Every structure is written in C-alpha cells, then in structure tokens.
Amino acid sequence: MAQRKPGKLREAVKQRANAKNTASNPATPAPSSQAKPPTVANTATPIDRITAAEGFKVELLYSVPAEIQGSWVNLCTDNKGRLLVSDQFGGLYRITPPPAGQEIKPSDVEVVPANIRAVNGMVWAFDALYVGVNDYERKIPSGLYRVTDSDGDDQLDKVELLREIEARGDHGVHAVVPTPDGEALYLITGNNAKAPELAESSQVPQIWGEDHLLPSMPDGRGHNRGVLAPGGIVYRVSPDGKTFEAYASGFRNIFDASVNREGELFTYDADMEYDFNTPWYRPTRICHVTSGAEFGWRNGAGKRMPFYADNLPGILDIGPGSPTGTTFGYGAKFPAKYQNAFYALDWSWGKLYAVHIEPSGSSYTATKEEFVTGAPLPITDAIIHPQDGAMYFTIGGRRVQSGLYRVTYVGNESTELVEPKVVKSKARETRHMLESFHGKQNPKAIETAWPYLADDDRFIRFAARTAIEHQPLDSWADKALSESDPAKQVVALLALARVAGVDPMHRTDKDPEVDTAMRGKLLNAAIAIDPSGLDSFDQLTLQRAIQIILTRFGRPDQAMVDKLIARLDPQFPAESPEMNWLLCETLAWLQSPTVAAKAMALIAAAPTQEEQMQYARSIRMLTAGWTPELREAYFEWFLKAANYKGGASFDKFIEFIRNDAVASLTDAEKESMAELLARKPVKKSALENLGEVFKGRTPKEWTLEELSEAARTGLKNRDFANGRKMFAASGCFACHRFGDQGGMTGPDLTSAGGRYSPHDLLDQVVNPSKVINDQFSSIKVLTEDGVVHTGVVVNLNGDSITINTDLTDPNKRVNVNRNEIEELVVSDVSAMPVGLFNPMTKEEILDLIAYLISGGDSNHAFFN
Numbered sequence: 001m002a003q004r005k006p007g008k009l010r011e012a013v014k015q016r017a018n019a020k021n022t023a024s025n026p027a028t029p030a031p032s033s034q035a036k037p038p039t040v041a042n043t044a045t046p047i048d049r050i051t052a053a054e055g056f057k058v059e060l061l062y063s064v065p066a067e068i069q070g071s072w073v074n075l076c077t078d079n080k081g082r083l084l085v086s087d088q089f090g091g092l093y094r095i096t097p098p099p100a101g102q103e104i105k106p107s108d109v110e111v112v113p114a115n116i117r118a119v120n121g122m123v124w125a126f127d128a129l130y131v132g133v134n135d136y137e138r139k140i141p142s143g144l145y146r147v148t149d150s151d152g153d154d155q156l157d158k159v160e161l162l163r164e165i166e167a168r169g170d171h172g173v174h175a176v177v178p179t180p181d182g183e184a185l186y187l188i189t190g191n192n193a194k195a196p197e198l199a200e201s202s203q204v205p206q207i208w209g210e211d212h213l214l215p216s217m218p219d220g221r222g223h224n225r226g227v228l229a230p231g232g233i234v235y236r237v238s239p240d241g242k243t244f245e246a247y248a249s250g251f252r253n254i255f256d257a258s259v260n261r262e263g264e265l266f267t268y269d270a271d272m273e274y275d276f277n278t279p280w281y282r283p284t285r286i287c288h289v290t291s292g293a294e295f296g297w298r299n300g301a302g303k304r305m306p307f308y309a310d311n312l313p314g315i316l317d318i319g320p321g322s323p324t325g326t327t328f329g330y331g332a333k334f335p336a337k338y339q340n341a342f343y344a345l346d347w348s349w350g351k352l353y354a355v356h357i358e359p360s361g362s363s364y365t366a367t368k369e370e371f372v373t374g375a376p377l378p379i380t381d382a383i384i385h386p387q388d389g390a391m392y393f394t395i396g397g398r399r400v401q402s403g404l405y406r407v408t409y410v411g412n413e414s415t416e417l418v419e420p421k422v423v424k425s426k427a428r429e430t431r432h433m434l435e436s437f438h439g440k441q442n443p444k445a446i447e448t449a450w451p452y453l454a455d456d457d458r459f460i461r462f463a464a465r466t467a468i469e470h471q472p473l474d475s476w477a478d479k480a481l482s483e484s485d486p487a488k489q490v491v492a493l494l495a496l497a498r499v500a501g502v503d504p505m506h507r508t509d510k511d512p513e514v515d516t517a518m519r520g521k522l523l524n525a526a527i528a529i530d531p532s533g534l535d536s537f538d539q540l541t542l543q544r545a546i547q548i549i550l551t552r553f554g555r556p557d558q559a560m561v562d563k564l565i566a567r568l569d570p571q572f573p574a575e576s577p578e579m580n581w582l583l584c585e586t587l588a589w590l591q592s593p594t595v596a597a598k599a600m601a602l603i604a605a606a607p608t609q610e611e612q613m614q615y616a617r618s619i620r621m622l623t624a625g626w627t628p629e630l631r632e633a634y635f636e637w638f639l640k641a642a643n644y645k646g647g648a649s650f651d652k653f654i655e656f657i658r659n660d661a662v663a664s665l666t667d668a669e670k671e672s673m674a675e676l677l678a679r680k681p682v683k684k685s686a687l688e689n690l691g692e693v694f695k696g697r698t699p700k701e702w703t704l705e706e707l708s709e710a711a712r713t714g715l716k717n718r719d720f721a722n723g724r725k726m727f728a729a730s731g732c733f734a735c736h737r738f739g740d741q742g743g744m745t746g747p748d749l750t751s752a753g754g755r756y757s758p759h760d761l762l763d764q765v766v767n768p769s770k771v772i773n774d775q776f777s778s779i780k781v782l783t784e785d786g787v788v789h790t791g792v793v794v795n796l797n798g799d800s801i802t803i804n805t806d807l808t809d810p811n812k813r814v815n816v817n818r819n820e821i822e823e824l825v826v827s828d829v830s831a832m833p834v835g836l837f838n839p840m841t842k843e844e845i846l847d848l849i850a851y852l853i854s855g856g857d858s859n860h861a862f863f864n
Contacts, residue, residue, distance in 0.1 A: 044395060044403020049824070050374040053354070055335075055411020058372060061392075062095075062104035064402035069093060069109065071396035072404070073380040075325075076122045076129075081387045084112070084129065085404070086119035088397055089137065092147075092156070095404070097385060097392070104404065114147045114156045116140070121175030121188060121256065126239045129156055130185060134172035134193075142167040144176070144187055144241055162241025166194040170398075171232070175256040175325075179236060180263030184243075187235040188267065190253035191224065191297055195233060195246065202246040203292040203438040204230070205469040209503030211310065213547045213589050214618065216302035220652020221274060224299040228505055231297035234265070234289055245439065250295035250304075250311060256326040256381070257289065258342065260357070261422055264364075265289040268323040268344040269314070272303070273794075276320070276810045277646035278653060279581075279614035280305065283737065283748075284321045285314030286344060286355055288363050290459055291435035292466035301617070301653060306740070307578045309494060309541035310548065312462055316355060316366035319737070319748060320794075321346035324397070325381035329354075330420070333389030335413040343371065343382055347397060348795050350377030361457040362427035372407060375779050375826065376400075376793045376801060389415075399798045401818070431460050437467035446476050454487035458537075465495045473499055481521050486529045487538050494545040497522055501552025519553035523560055527567050536576065543568075543582040550589065565592045573598055577611055577740075584618040596625040600633050607728035609644040610741040612637065613657070620660040631669060634661065635676050642681035645734060645809045693729040694839035702837045702845070704759075704766045710842055711758040715850050723851025726844050730836050738852075746832065753853035761849055765837055768830035778827040779803070784820050790827055 043063040052058050064072055070087030078084055083095040092112035098104055118135035129147040133140060143164040150158040165173050171190030179186055198206065208229040210216065218225040232251030235244055248265075257267040267287050275281040280303050287295055296304030296311035306313035324345040332339050341354040352372040357364045372379075372393070378400050382393035396402030409415055434452060437445040445467050452464035468476055477500065480492035500518050502511045526546050531539050546564070555561070569592055572583040580602060587595040599615045599622075606612045616637060638658045644650070662670070662677065670677065727733060735746035742749075752761060763770065781789045781803065791814070795802035799818045806812035837845050 044401055045374050045377050052372050055409055057408050057410045059406045061406055062404040071399050071402040072394045073397045074122050075381040075383045075394055078124050091117050112156050114159050116159050123176045125178045130176045132173040132176050134167055136169055142173045165196055168192045171253040177257050180259050185237045187237050188254050188257050189233050191231040196244055199243050199245045201439040204246040204249050207498050208506050210298055210505040211548050211551050212302050213551050213585055216300055217656045218300040220649035227299050248289045248293040250297050252297045255324045258326045258328050261420055266342055268326050270323050274647040274649035279610040283317040283319050284323055286316040286366055287314045292438045307540055309544050315364050322348035327382050331386055332384045333415040334409050336418050339418045345379045347378050350374045352379055359423055359425055362431040363459045376796055378796050400796045427457055431463045434463035434467050441471055445471050453491040465491050469495050469499050481525050486533055490538050490542040497548040497552055503552055514554050522549045527563055561590050565590050569594055584615055588619050588622045591624040593625040596630050600630050607725045608733050608741045617657050620657050621664050623664050639681040643684045647810050697839050699838035704763055707762045708759045714846050718850035719847045720851045723847035726848040753855055758849050768832040778831050780825050780827050781816055781821055782823040784822050789814050
C-alpha cells in the first residue's frame with residue numbers, strides 16, 4: 001500500500017515501535033519525547049530496529065564501509081579466537097573481538113593477505129582455514145580451498161585449490177563443516193553447483209532420477225530450467241580434497257550446516273518462493289541430514305513431496321525465507337535451552353530462529369522461536385565465540401549494507417555451561433549400523449538390512465533401503481520379487497525399480513536397453529500386493545513404486561495396462577489427498593476411462609486451490625473418458641483459476657496446464673468449445689474469489705464475548721470438513737499454511753491448537769491488530785518525497801528493499817531505494833482484515849475453530 005505522508009500517525013507508530021523494542025531489548029534506552037525519528041543512512045541496521053528474546057542484549061559492533069570492505073557473509077574464529085569475516089565479492093578480514101560495551105574501529109579490521117575472494121563458507125580445521133569459494137563473477141575458480149600461513153608470521157598467505165566445482169549464481173559452493181569423527185569435512189553446496197567426479201564410496205547411490213510419471217513443468221520464469229537431479233549436495237571430503245563422496249543430496253540451496261553433540265548433521269534448506277500456493281510448494285525447512293539421504297529437490301513443478309517414499313521429509317517447516325547460516329549454541333553463556341538450541345538464519349525476512357530439537361526415534365522433532373528479528377536484517381552468518389561465550393552475527397550479502405553484531409545474555413537465569421551429554425538411542429544406533437553399509441559392498445548387508453525395510457521409523461527404513469541399493473543387484477533382485485511380507489516388499493520393489501531401471505531424463509548411450517522382462521516381473525509383483533493389508537504410508541509407497549517402475553521402464557503392453565487399471569481404479573478416489581495425488585497421476589497416465597469424471601468431482605469438492613490445481617495438472621494430457629460436460633467443466637475451472645494467487649511463476653504454471661489440456665483436445669472438441677476456449681476470465685480479488693460461498697448473506701458483526709461463550713460448550717462433535725471449507729471460503733488459505741497447503745505470508749496455523757485456546761484463536765481473528773506476530777509485522781516506510789509504503793520486507797539487493805504490500809498476493813511488491821528512506825517503523829495495524837467471521841454463521845465459526853484446534857485430526861485429545 002502506498003500513500004502520502006500521514007502526519008501525526010507517523011509519530012504514534014514510531015512511539016509504539018520504540019516502546020516495543022525497549023521492552024524486548026535491554027540495550028535500548030527509553031524513548032525521549034524529543035527523540036528524532038530514526039532514519040536510514042549508510043550504516044548497519046540500528047539496534048532500535050532489532051528485537052531479541054527476553055533477557056538478551058544486541059550490540060552493533062561495526063558498520064562495514066561498503067566501498068572499502070564490501071558486504072560480509074561469513075564468520076568463523078581462527079586458532080587464536082580472532083574473528084575471520086568474508087566479503088561476498090571480495091577478500092577476508094580479521095578482527096579481535098572488543099570488550100563488552102566497546103565498538104570496533106576501522107583500524108581494528110585487518111586485511112588478510114591471502115589472495116582469495118568470494119568466500120561463502122569457512123572453518124578452521126586441521127591447522128588451516130578451509131573455505132568454500134562461490135565466485136559467480138568468475139574471477140577465480142569456485143570450489144574448496146585451503147589457506148595457511150606459509151612462513152610462521154601469523155598471516156594467512158598461502159592459497160591451495162583442493163577441488164574446483166563448477167557453479168553459477170548464488171546457489172553454488174557454500175559452507176565447510178568438520179565431520180563428527182574428526183577425519184574429514186562436509187562441503188555444503190546448492191543446486192547450481194555441478195557435482196564433480198564422485199568416489200565410488202559415496203553414501204548416496206548414484207542412480208539419479210527425475211522420476212516424473214507425467215511430464216514435469218519447468219519453472220514459468222525459467223529458473224533452473226534444464227537442471228536435473230541431484231540438486232544441492234552435502235559432500236564428505238578428505239582434508240586433502242582428493243576423496244569426494246556424496247553424503248546426501250536433493251537440496252535446493254543450503255548455505256550452512258551444523259553438527260550436534262550426537263554427531264548428527266542439520267541444515268536449513270530454501271524454498272522456491274516462485275511456487276507459493278501451488279501444490280508442490282515446500283517451505284524453508286530444517287533437515288536432519290543422514291547418510292545417503294535424498295530430500296527431493298527437482299526443478300520447476302517436479303519437486304518430490306514429503307510423503308514420497310523415495311525421499312526424506314524435513315523435521316520442521318519454517319516458512320518463506322532465504323536460509324543462510326546455522327550454528328548450535330554450545331559454549332554460549334546463555335540459559336540452558338539456548339545453549340542447546342540450533343540457530344537458523346533467514347536473510348530475506350530478517351530472522352534468527354532458535355530451533356529446539358528433541359530426539360524422536362532415530363531422528364528428531366523440532367519447534368522454533370524467534371530469537372533475534374529486525375526490519376530489515378539481512379542476516380548471513382552466526383557463531384558462538386569459544387572464549388567469551390557470546391554470539392556474533394553478520395548482516396550483508398548481495399552488496400547490501402553490512403554490519404557485525406554481538407548477542408549476550410543480561411537476564412536473571414543461570415548461564416552456567418551445560419555439561420555435554422550424548423543422549424543414547426537404540427533407534428539411532430540401529431540407523432548408524434545400517435548406514436555403515438552405505439557406499440560399500442558387503443556380503444552381510446542384505447541379510448542385515450532386509451528386516452528393517454518395514455520398520456516403523458522412516459529414517460531406519462530409508463537407511464535399510466539405501467544399504468541394499470549399494471549391493472550387487474543379482475544378490476537381492478529375486479528376494480525383492482518373492483518377498484512374502486507386503487510391508488517389506490513395497491520398499492524392496494521401490495529399490496529394485498530404482499536400481500534396475502534408468503530414468504529417461506538421465507539415460508545415456510552407455511545405459512542398456514529397457515529390460516522388459518524385469519518390468520513385467522516388477523509390475524506383476526506390485527499388482528499382486530493387496531493394499532488393504534498395508535498401512536497408509538505403505539500404500540503410498542506401493543503407489544510411488546508403481547510410478548517409478550513405469551517411469552524407468554516405460555509403458556507396458558495394453559494387457560498389463562488393463563491389469564493396472566483394474567487394480568488401481570477401485571482405489572480412486574481415496575480418503576487422503578496424498579493417495580489421490582498419486583492415483584490420479586497414475587490412472588491419467590494409464591488413460592483410465594473413469595478418471596476424468598472422478599478428478600472433476602474432486603476439483604469441484606476441493607476447498608483449496610492447491611488440491612484443485614494438482615488434479616487439473618494430473619489430467620491435463622488425459623484423452624480417455626471425457627464427455628462434453630466434463631470438458632466444459634474443466635475449462636470453466638481455468639477461468640476460475642486465473643484469479644487464484646501465488647508466487648511469481650503461478651500464472652505461468654496455470655497457463656502451462658491449460659496449454660497441455662488444449663493440446664490434448666481433438667479438432668472436433670476445439671471447434672465445439674471455441675467460444676469457451678476464447679473466453680477471458682473476470683478478474684476478482686483473492687477474497688472475492690475465495691468467498692463466493694457467502695454471497696447473498698447479511699453480515700453479522702460478531703463480538704469476542706458471544707463467540708467465546710459459544711465455544712465453551714459448543715466444540716464437541718464439530719464438522720471438520722466444513723471447518724476446512726470455512727478456512728478456504730474466508731480466504732485464510734491465501735495467507736496461512738495449514739498442513740501441506742496454503743500461503744506463507746501469514747503464520748503457519750497447523751499447530752495452532754497447541755499454542756492457542758479457543759478463546760485466544762477467536763480473539764486473534766476478531767481483534768487482528770491486538771497482538772501481531774513479529775515475523776509477520778508490517779512496516780511503514782516513509783520516503784523523502786513523502787510517500788508511505790506499508791507491507792512486509794521480502795527481499796533486498798544492494799540499496800533496494802522489496803516490500804510485499806498485499807499479503808494475499810505475493811506479487812504485489814514495490815522496490816524502495818534505502819538511500820531515499822526518511823523513516824522506517826513497525827506498523828501497529830495487522831495485515832489480516834477485520835471482520836472475517838462476519839459472513840459466517842455461529843455453527844460455521846465453531847466448525848472452523850474446531851478444525852484449527854484439531855490440526856485437521858478428528859482424534860485430537862481436545863475433543864476426547
């Protein structure tokens with residue numbers, strides 16, 4: 001939103017923002033009635049625009065002179081406890097941390113003489129500084145370097161390129177992290193770093209595949225078009241750089257990673273913001289990175305979903321953002337829970353999250369809290385200093401104004417160092433035992449791993465399958481085909497299809513011809529499995545295995561196609577959207593004569609644009625089973641979908657689906673529907689488009705008191721399906737995520753029932769500006785020419801700040817030059833509209849609140 005200078009409103013908003021920051025940041029002095037409004041200058045973000053967790057103090061130690069020292073993106077300490085920092089497009093600098101209360105002077109910043117630049121990751125290990133260079137200006141090769149002191153004068157001056165890695169853009173070579181065994185390094189790379197020649201001992205089986213049964217759609221804006229698996233890789237590298245193993249793959253753009261006390265690796269992976277509100281959108285997320293892991297990044301619309309059995313899920317969805325540094329709080333002079341926290345940094349939204357990780361089986365679960373936030377705060381890296389126990393972090397990157405900060409605890413809780421304790425876990429030990437077979441052939445591997453193919457722990461099951469995939473095919477293929485336990489067999493068939501088949505997108509002249517005999521054996525074995533004897537995840541695994549068989553071995557003869565349709569058709573539609581996702585794709589690819597009618601019924605019933613879009617995408621090349629009425633309903637849906645909102649590529653994806661659908665029509669169908677095909681959509685706002693169910697109603701202005709009273713006794717036996725319908729009809733999905741669907745410009749409400757009582761939830765909607773989540777607070781930017789822009793900062797580049805001015809539409813953005821900003825303050829008005837309940841009946845509101853509290857689970861403890 002843009003408007004002219006607002007007069008007295010500016011001062012009121014400023015005073016509220018100052019009071020809020022004073023309460024949460026003890027370092028901020030009380031506001032003075034004579035205080036001058038904060039201005040934006042060529043200095044790092046001042047601390048009066050930074051909020052920290054209760055009891056913590058933030059100091060701005062140094063505003064980096066951009067014209068001399070660039071924009072800083074990385075931090076580490078050397079062997080003497082001095083800070084080393086890197087300029088994204090320049091060299092390295094060394095700083096001795098100042099005492100408490102003192103700032104850094106320009107003369108305190110030493111230039112490191114090493115002839116190195118564009119360092120995007122660094123660590124002191126093996127008596128040297130190891131750095132990851134990502135120089136997309138191509139002045140030096142990108143890759144892994146070692147920097148040492150050649151003559152003992154305490155100056156790093158010798159530079160060795162250990163391994164060059166071809167990279168482009170800023171999704172290239174990033175962090176360097178010591179492995180927990182002390183014998184090697186992890187090298188962290190994004191999806192534009194091309195994999196070098198890999199050692200045969202790589203933990204990831206090198207059987208890359210896109211594995212799209214239906215043709216995938218490239219990104220609508222061309223991003224990474226043509227870039228194939230494996231995506232971003234975590235490498236395990238020997239200290240001399242000679243042994244390069246792929247330890248885990250399938251990331252989008254990981255910038256850093258950290259190891260916990262149990263020796264487990266964690267990272268923070270990026271989303272693809274162009275995909276907002278599509279069915280394949282995946283938020284930024286915390287990943288537990290295990291040996292041989294695959295996290296499913298593929299270009300465009302091809303990303304593998306968390307429920308796919310051939311990849312692993314994250315342990316915590318964060319939301320939209322741009323992940324940068326990570327670190328554990330070990331050694332910090334912080335309260336115990338913050339010493340044990342995993343810190344994850346988000347550059348674009350200016351968030352430093354404290355992620356609290358708890359063991360769960362062989363993996364972990366996690367929750368997050370906002371530890372440090374600012375607007376803008378393009379945070380790049382953070383470390384815990386081993387000597388003073390403070391956290392240091394940098395802001396910068398992409399040539400934005402850079403700065404160095406320190407975080408200390410000044411509250412009343414004990415900061416006594418937590419005694420390091422390794423929490424043993426039998427499940428984790430089992431996974432490690434299975435991982436010992438990764439990257440090598442061992443005659444004991446099949447016998448050892450096979451029983452764990454049906455383990456309830458998904459990470460153990462994945463480790464067992466990976467161990468088997470590393471073994472000679474002829475030692476286990478027959479065992480997979482003849483396995484009598486269906487829960488084990490579905491995983492074994494998935495493995496066999498991956499190893500024995502070749503994805504067509506990765507096929508080379510050296511690959512053998514398609515083994516049609518093996519295809520027949522695999523499909524007959526899959527058809528013979530009775531899905532009613534499987535649990536829900538095993539059923540998904542079976543359907544995914546069938547997809548990969550068909551993808552890697554090609555279309556079978558018509559007799560086999562008919563068998564598959566006869567087996568799968570009665571299962572569709574299923575109870576879960578995930579099963580419907582897979583069944584609709586497979587049956588459409590098989591050209592089932594019933595799938596058109598079933599899919600169109602699902603589109604009509606689905607309350608969210610994501611579900612509708614997925615079914616529409618699945619049937620876009622279907623030619624069987626259509627009637628004129630079904631065809632018309634399908635193309636009428638495109639007129640409606642033209643008003644749906646999403647990321648920058650959203651409209652192009654809708655266009656791609658429609659283009660394929662038109663191409664599948666016969667000439668006669670095109671002629672008969674010429675008027676419909678030529679019709680242009682009527683444009684509506686997001687709320688108008690989603691709120692059609694309320695047309696003709698007289699709104700009622702509900703009060704918190706009457707709704708809260710109704711909720712005290714009226715939440716039992718609610719209609720969750722209608723609650724979900726209300727969530728969609730009132731436009732909530734446009735901004736909020738719930739489960740795997742919805743927008744990301746408002747708080748994720750999946751776990752709202754664990755954070756709010758029914759009264760609190762009602763209060764949040766009736767009074768949206770009463771308490772505003774810091775992560776989603778709007779800012780007001782006053783420019784020198786008197787224009788005010790209101791919205792959320794979503795990106796920065798050099799001196800440009802990008803503000804999303806309408807949270808229901810991720811594409812409503814404005815760019816503001818920071819040098820032309822007179823004032824920047826936090827808005828006291830929520831972006832969520834007032835009166836969302838007003839078109840609803842009381843029963844509909846109670847259904848909605850029950851649905852939110854339940855997390856979509858009718859067996860939630862609240863209702864039992």
